[in-house]
Amino acid sequence: MDSASLVRLLCLAAIWGGSFLFMRIGAPVLGAAWLVEWRVGLAALFLAAVGWYLRKRLRLGEHWRHYLILGFFNSALPFLLFSYAAQTLSASMLSILNATAPIWGAVIVALWTRTVLAGKTLAGLLLGIAGVALLVGFDQVALRPGAPLAIAAALGAAFCYGIASTYARNARSVDAFSNAHGSMWAATLLMLPVVPFFPMSGTPDGAVIASVIALGVVCSGIAYLLYFRLIQDLGAPSALTVTFLIPMFGVLWGHLFLSEVIGWYTLTGSLVVIVGTALVTGFSPRRLYFSKADQHV
Template sequence: MNDASLIRLLVLSAIWGASFLFMRVGAPAIGPAALIFLRVALAALFLWCVALALRRTRAAGVHWRHYLVLGLFNSALPFLLFAHAAQTVSASLLSILNATAPLWGAVIGAVWLRQPLSPRQLIGLSCGVAGVVVLGGSEAAQLPAGGGLAIAAALLAAFSYGIATTYTKAASAVDPFANAHGSMWAATLLLLPTLFFLPLPATTPTTGVVAAVIALGVLCSGVAYLLYFRLIADIGATPALTVTFLIPVFGVLWGYLFLDEPVGWHTLFGATLVLSGTGLATGFAPASLLASWRLRHVQS
């Protein structure tokens, strides 16, 4: 990994960590469905402009079923569930629960592909579950009514990401940019009907809410996808998984700095269990990636 890729990795982690901050700001003000529709619609328009500039195509006529599946499980459903949870749950906790996605992916992959989990993966899964119990139990005790359901919604969102990851591995190869572009339009179409059942906001959204919506769509979806696919092209899909471990770091930091969210022992301990479990279940160690980066600098 060169310096440019490391910077992209850190920037991407910071952006995706901030997405939970923006949802925490926007969801209570305009509702989760409106927020997420605007998020995916803005992302689709942004990626459409990029596609025009780069002369890229989605091949929608060929891959439309694929985009619908990906748009549902990788965008529309998890975004909506996280936004629902963001009305109650802290941005810090949401970012940590998001890190369970690879755990769910390992379990779904084992069932889907009929490959039994290894002892290492079982230990990782147990650590992840223990981390969720520590986080969820401590947080739910301090949340208002419905807090437990909000945490369950966040876990279901991470589970949806696991489905999308497993599906993508088994599906026919499609260009990563086309995947992002096509799935955003599919998610927009899937979420469009929800707008007909939504009440209008009681008050005009503030400038901060509008900024959060735009940041979610353009920065946390459009720009983030471009960074992510550049990372995959430069360092490969497996090293790019490091972003999973870094998102909670930034998610907790942004929540602490901008929303005054407390960081207690249960947050740190639970996050450690979740991230350790993710590393064991996926067989990926971020330390090895950083070691290779240091080795490159020593050799140069």
């Protein structure tokens, strides 16, 4: 991995880690549905402008069903569940629970293909469960009213990402940019009938408005562009290493800007979840380094 790709990877992790901070600021005021509608709508407009500049067509007539499925499982539903959870949970806890997505993905693939999980994968799954249990069992945030349902919602959002990744691997070939652009428009349409049932809880101030813009343009639009560039330069498996860095930034931003407590259980739970995810995905920094080095021989 060259220095430019490393910088892009760290920037992407910092941006996606920051999304939980922005959700934590915006969700209690706007409510879950309005926050998501503004997020995906702004992202769709931003990506439309980029698509116009790059002259990339969506081919809606051919791929509209694909965009709807991807928009539902990769954007609309998980964003809604995370935004609901953000009204109760801390940004730190949300970012750590998000890291279980690859674990859910492995379980879904095993069930879909009717294959038995390998020993290392099963060990990673158990570690992931233990990490979440450790975090939930000792973090005082879990004692807040409504916290159990919020935790279930956050894990459900991570489960949705597992479904989306499994579907994307088995769906017809559509380029990554079109997947993001089309799915954001689909998510925007899918959220429209939901919004009336989730009224805003207050009047947004400057911080909330800035958080919404950051979620839509930066955490969704710009982040996808960075992610696609990493996939192009490094390949999908290497780009997915961002999963291991997001909790670090999620915990850091929550501590710096929201004064969230970083306890031993936060660090330990995060580490256990990340190790479990690494075992499930088969990630190895040594193998990653040598595989990239071999490509330049």
